Amino acid sequence: MAAEIAETPSVVARLVSEQGKAIGALGKRFRTLDPSVIVTCARGSSDHAAAYFKYLSEILVGVPVASIGPSVASLYKAPLRLRNAIVISVSQSGQSPDIVALQAAARKAGAFSVAVVNQTGSPLAATADAVIALHAGTERSVAATKSCIASAVALAALVAEWRDDAALRDAVAHLPEAFEATLARRWDNALPVFQAAPSAYLVGRGPAFPVAAEAALKLKETCMLHAEAFSGAEVMHGPMQLLQDGFPVIAFSQSDRSRQAMRASIDRLRALQGRVFAVTADAAGGADDLAVGATGHPALDPLAMLLSFYAFAEKLARARGHDPDRPSRLRKVTETM
Structure with a gap:
């Protein structure tokens, strides 16, 4: 856990470098789609990263974000109505069957799907319309740290591109340095x-x-x-x-x-x-x-x-x-x- 916390600045630097163009293109896609609502699908630490995105979307863009419980699809098989919506699934592994099931149900209901994943060969990534790869490397600690922060940074970068916000975009680009300074604090x-x-x-x-x-x-x-x-x-x-x-x-x-x-x-x-x-x-x-x-x-x-x-x-x-x-x-x- 300590080693992975220390890796966070370099993980974020790699994410910004490797995924910058893809996130920029996805932000433009969001502007074109002009969703009336966004739904998120995640559990645990990934759900907290999704909730962080909720506040940024609602405060900075004005688009409401709702978290849908995965069991709505995986256990209850409930039909969804998601025309003109986007579903964002966040998962380090991309393997949990309930997260995969909800993404599939949301797509079937008309939503454009985005998977934010660390493991790009996962079922969640394979079945999404767009993928943001976290580039966090292997995370061995049971308690997720670098993957959670990387997920939140990826989503913040997406908001910056969605609203074409130069100040937020620049701050995201300089997060590795800010994180290095933060790790020096006790x-x-x-x-x-x-x-x-x-x-x-x-x-x-x-x-x-x-x-x-x-x-x-x-x-x-x-x-x-x-x-x-x-x-x-x-x-x-x-x-x-x-x-x-x-x-x-x-x-x-x-x-x-x-x-x-x-x-x-x-x-x-x-x-x-x-x-x-x-x-x-x-x-x-x-x-x-x-x-x-x-x-x-x-x-x-x-x-x-x-x-x-x-x-x-x-x-x-x-x-x-x-x-x-x-x-x-x-x-x-x-x-x-």
């Missing part, structure tokens, strides 16, 4: 708090919310730590009841229109005696501030935050006495129906 000040914790919250808004969800998953997978993810708005409701002295929270906050609202949420959680570590690309240097390398675009900063979190989770797992490379109940490829 979150060691948060380790003792999470090492002793029985539970934790991960919080974010907008494109950072799927990052919070991915972070919560990684704490379960690698650290045997119960963790839940909430938006900065939802945590203000029922979840606040669990906050007691020192309850650990990591709050991801990018510099966009959500920043002020997230600041208010962080202040409120701290007032309730939560131990809140605030993650930003411009940390003020406080004891509970966690900094990452700035990417040059607020929509991409959550990905730098996720990379830093991965490195933190790998260290935390070992500090809690677990081997993050060998989760006892998990395996790399889960073929669900």
